[in-house]
Amino acid sequence: MTEQSETAVLVSRPADFVLQVRINRPKAMNALNGAVLGGIAAALGDAVDDDSVRCVVLTGDERAFAAGADIKEMPTRTPATVLTDRRGADWHAVAGFPKPIVAAVNGYALGGGCELAMSCDIVVAGENAMFGQPEVNLGIIAGAGGTQRLVKAVGKSLAMKMLLASEFIDARTALAAGLVSDVVAPELTLERAVALAGTIASKAPLAVRLTKQAVLRSFDVSMAAGLDYERNCSAALFGTEDRLEGVTAFIEKRQADFKNR
Numbered sequence: 001m002t003e004q005s006e007t008a009v010l011v012s013r014p015a016d017f018v019l020q021v022r023i024n025r026p027k028a029m030n031a032l033n034g035a036v037l038g039g040i041a042a043a044l045g046d047a048v049d050d051d052s053v054r055c056v057v058l059t060g061d062e063r064a065f066a067a068g069a070d071i072k073e074m075p076t077r078t079p080a081t082v083l084t085d086r087r088g089a090d091w092h093a094v095a096g097f098p099k100p101i102v103a104a105v106n107g108y109a110l111g112g113g114c115e116l117a118m119s120c121d122i123v124v125a126g127e128n129a130m131f132g133q134p135e136v137n138l139g140i141i142a143g144a145g146g147t148q149r150l151v152k153a154v155g156k157s158l159a160m161k162m163l164l165a166s167e168f169i170d171a172r173t174a175l176a177a178g179l180v181s182d183v184v185a186p187e188l189t190l191e192r193a194v195a196l197a198g199t200i201a202s203k204a205p206l207a208v209r210l211t212k213q214a215v216l217r218s219f220d221v222s223m224a225a226g227l228d229y230e231r232n233c234s235a236a237l238f239g240t241e242d243r244l245e246g247v248t249a250f251i252e253k254r255q256a257d258f259k260n261r
Helices: 003-008 034-047 071-076 079-084 087-095 112-119 146-154 156-164 171-177 186-201 205-217 223-237 241-251
Strands: 009-015 018-023 055-059 064-066 101-105 108-110 122-126 130-132 182-184
Touching: 003 034, 009 034, 009 186, 018 034, 018 186, 034 055, 034 087, 055 186, 064 101, 064 112, 087 112, 101 112, 101 186, 108 112, 112 130, 112 146, 122 171, 122 186, 130 171, 146 156, 146 171, 171 182, 182 186, 205 223, 205 241
Parallel strands: 018 055, 055 101, 064 108, 101 122, 108 130, 122 182
Antiparallel strands: 009 018
């Protein structure tokens, strides 16, 4: 990770087996420039094969999760750079991360910030959170999944309103629409996300990973293919040490000690 990326993104360990990644550009409302995206991707890349990380919390600050792309970088971008620069790989590092990511969102999650939250697996929102895709105001469209993930999360009509009219939705509307899982007081957002990540991290890591894979697979395949994939994942887990430990711990009425094996 570069020195610039380390400044733009702060990494910590708030709980056992939980990695926290914080966007750290408060003066820019955590706008997603190259350093931020690269820093997030680098932190996740380091965590892929790290057995001490079982779940990640991604957050910003009390004013903004991320207020969008860094518009100051846009004048120098061309069709070629948009298609070929490393940002595509950085975004894939988030969406393709094999372990669960919980987003803790306070304040603005707009444009790329909304897309970043949707790339996570669970979104915990503070009551002050606002979600939106205002790219058409700049003569562009969402370019990191906004037109694809948003409609799957909230449905066609609300997604079209957010994308075409650039209208934001608040946390309660996002909860009702299915964009977020929890709405809490802003001062409790990160605490709730870390607690949720800790709960996930206490489960059997292989089962958690395959559950995430199976759920994401459901968006891309038919029901029949998805059910086949789910059954294969289930069968594979019956050969793991953690499956035996989980069943034994349940019978013996004790806490399971999962080893990721």
